[in-house]
Amino acid sequence: MSFDEWVDARVPALLRFAFLVTGSQHDAEDAVQAALTQACEKWSKVSRADDPDAYVRRMVVNAHVSRWRRAGRRELSVAEVHDTALTDVAEGVSTSDAVWRVCSALPRQQRAAVVLRFYEDLDYDEIAAVLGVSQVTVRGYVHRALAALRALLTDPNDPNDPSEEHDDGRR
Structure with missing residues (x-):
């Protein structure tokens, strides 16, 4: 080709x-x-x-x-993402304003790791190769990013939230 x-x-x-x-x-x-x-x-x-x-x-x-x-510049978050040319659902979700606001709160490396893992569907070895770091580092990025995203998306008033610890030790 x-x-x-x-x-x-x-x-x-x-x-x-x-x-x-x-x-x-x-x-x-x-x-x-x-x-x-x-x-x-x-x-x-x-x-x-x-x-x-x-x-x-x-x-x-x-x-x-x-x-x-x-x-040596800093990243700036955007309030809205405007792109009316998107046609499939995955593209729409990836650029939605709500998703972007949550993801923009992540540090660059964590955001890159999450994008590569869940948007590009790469495994940890492939992500490590793309980012030029070890697989253990990638796993750490993804773990910390998901914990941060959970914290940002969790409703503290939801008694049915499975991420909250219960008094009897259940998760």
Whole structure:
């Protein structure tokens, strides 16, 4: 498959992935553009990889991390995400305002780990390779992120909440 054919087929998914990692449409487009520029230059190597999609996703993450390291900038949360071109349910859920507000509260690495685990459906070894950390670190990121998300989403007045400890020791 040629680079142009591959890009035509994969850009929408790469942009969705990058948006979830970066939290910004603008930063997502920048990260994808940087990754695709590198991928084009190295297409013979990328196309021979076991999983070219994973290879380029890693490039997207690296491009984003490099950008915020270089700039030394802080991430800004957005109040609303506007994108009327979404057609399937998964895309709608991934960009919904409520989901984004909760996920934007997570640190970058935790958010990236959650996106890779639950949106991209990667296993811990694959996530470790994408983020350039150990599998144990990835498990820690996901565990802490899920605990934080549970705390943010739990209604303290709900007596039926299974995440609350009961007096008799039941969970």
